[in-house]
Amino acid sequence: MAETLVDIADHLLTRGPDPALIGGRDRTTGRIVFPCPADAERFEAVELPREGRIWSWTVQRFRPKSPPYTGPESFEPYAIAYVELPGATIVESRLSGFSFDDLKVGLPCKLVAEVFAGKRSYAFAPNDSIGGDGA
Amino acid sequence: MTEVCIIGAGIHPFGRTDGMSGLQQGVFAVRQALADAGVEWPDIDIAYGGSSAAGNADIMVNDLGLTGVPFINVANGCATGGSALYGAFASIKAGQADLALAVGFDKHPRGAFDPRPADWGLPDWYGETGLMLTTQFFALKLRRYMEQFGISPTTLGRVAEKAFDNGALASHSWRKQPVDIDTIMNSQMVNDPLTKFMFCAPAEGGVGLVLASEKKARELGVTPIYLKAATIRTRPPGSFEVFSPSLDIERGPSPTVVASKAAFEASGLGPGDIDVAQLQDTESGAEIMHMAENGFCADGEQEQWLSEGRTRLGGVLPVNTDGGCLACGEPIGASGLRQVYENVVQLQGRAGARQVEGARTAYSHVYGAPGLSAIAILQR
Numbered sequence: 001m002a003e004t005l006v007d008i009a010d011h012l013l014t015r016g017p018d019p020a021l022i023g024g025r026d027r028t029t030g031r032i033v034f035p036c037p038a039d040a041e042r043f044e045a046v047e048l049p050r051e052g053r054i055w056s057w058t059v060q061r062f063r064p065k066s067p068p069y070t071g072p073e074s075f076e077p078y079a080i081a082y083v084e085l086p087g088a089t090i091v092e093s094r095l096s097g098f099s100f101d102d103l104k105v106g107l108p109c110k111l112v113a114e115v116f117a118g119k120r121s122y123a124f125a126p127n128d129s130i131g132g133d134g135a
Numbered sequence: 136m137t138e139v140c141i142i143g144a145g146i147h148p149f150g151r152t153d154g155m156s157g158l159q160q161g162v163f164a165v166r167q168a169l170a171d172a173g174v175e176w177p178d179i180d181i182a183y184g185g186s187s188a189a190g191n192a193d194i195m196v197n198d199l200g201l202t203g204v205p206f207i208n209v210a211n212g213c214a215t216g217g218s219a220l221y222g223a224f225a226s227i228k229a230g231q232a233d234l235a236l237a238v239g240f241d242k243h244p245r246g247a248f249d250p251r252p253a254d255w256g257l258p259d260w261y262g263e264t265g266l267m268l269t270t271q272f273f274a275l276k277l278r279r280y281m282e283q284f285g286i287s288p289t290t291l292g293r294v295a296e297k298a299f300d301n302g303a304l305a306s307h308s309w310r311k312q313p314v315d316i317d318t319i320m321n322s323q324m325v326n327d328p329l330t331k332f333m334f335c336a337p338a339e340g341g342v343g344l345v346l347a348s349e350k351k352a353r354e355l356g357v358t359p360i361y362l363k364a365a366t367i368r369t370r371p372p373g374s375f376e377v378f379s380p381s382l383d384i385e386r387g388p389s390p391t392v393v394a395s396k397a398a399f400e401a402s403g404l405g406p407g408d409i410d411v412a413q414l415q416d417t418e419s420g421a422e423i424m425h426m427a428e429n430g431f432c433a434d435g436e437q438e439q440w441l442s443e444g445r446t447r448l449g450g451v452l453p454v455n456t457d458g459g460c461l462a463c464g465e466p467i468g469a470s471g472l473r474q475v476y477e478n479v480v481q482l483q484g485r486a487g488a489r490q491v492e493g494a495r496t497a498y499s500h501v502y503g504a505p506g507l508s509a510i511a512i513l514q515r
Contacts, residue, residue, distance in 0.1 A: 008263065008264065009258055009259070009260040023381070032381075034380055035258060035380060055279065055382075056275045056276070056282070057275070057278060057327075058278060058326045058327050058328075059324070059326065060265060060271060061323070061324050061325055061326060062325065064267075064268055065249040067249075067251070067262070068249075068252055068259065068262025068263055070264075071264070080266060080275075081275075082275060082382060084384060087384075088384075089381045089383065090381060090382040090383070090384060091380065092275075092379065092380050092382075093266075094264060094265070094266070100327075104282075105279065116263075117263065121264055
């Protein structure tokens, strides 16, 4: 369903059935950052790995102020994490499909396109194809 | 170069003061500091000050007097007070002033801060999707640390319990009621693992400090408290800072580690020489992590330190003796100077029920977004 929607921002994630986040690789140092900075002379756009592991996490238990938050008025707590994408960088993301009680550092997860406020955004969901907590 | 001394300290009580602007609370604190030092406003050679949300500090010349004094406004986020102190310190060190003022004040609306992405060089989606909250950053940094070094939620509770116990003993604090650890642990979860009582709240208050060259202090006949070191450092590569959509896999030290090392080096003292410390405690976990980042213990040792009460009054290193940000709230511009105020009071031996007996050295550490730390080391 997310495929037909407008993206929440340009150049954030690729189109298609198996999207990837778009990071920026510093052409001089090789350092990878997310999102890809606008400075194309310095940063080359690269697709980030789709799979990673939870590096740290928390649950947002109160509704953020609007602006800038554009989520629904009726608030449900949501989980967020830093996800380590091996060999690339650690990205901040909402989590999708995890039970709060199960969250822990090291859990495998994978990128999914997710609808947020009527637009296509991203989240990380459980990656059941990988076992172990890797912590 | 001359030694730098703190010869006067003033504070407007922290918390909420209806009917009084942040600036007025700053003026109140300056007048008290001048009286404490036994000097008059026209004696001040240079002033540094700032607030985050309560206007420009130099406006206070309207109230204090149009003496023509150079008055430099400082805006360095949570480290505004530390930066003002550094400016005053450096002016005296450089021989440009004999008497200098550092002032910080603030007055924030209730509730969490609500920054705008563009002000931080961040894309709108980062705020729209609910990733741009300071409380999340604290929780995310802390969760990683707890996992790596075996810190338990109970230890977080102990930090808050100590803060409210100490705050009850400080006339300038906001929260004056002790809160038991069960209440702290079972209060509303805000950002796991941090509950409501483990977070400080934005507040109001003002602090003024009068600094003098050693020669001037002797002329005035006051017993000086020496400012042995005042350092500020911005973030090094790989530090973990607020509002970061991505982090490098290769992690680096925090700005606190760098600023702390520089301050100890400049002062000729080490962590073991310090009698009392005020460490940035925006939330319980921050105090825990900052104990190690400032060199007072190894990562993970905080678990034992807190269970043994080593950072309580009467312990080997009392930390946040006035209850810190948890009990005083955080008026951003004033917070770092409140720490120094508390240390001055401790070294002058007039801290009453919270006095650290025989304290001769005192350390303060303020940390702010987007990654800077300021340290001050005092000795009497």
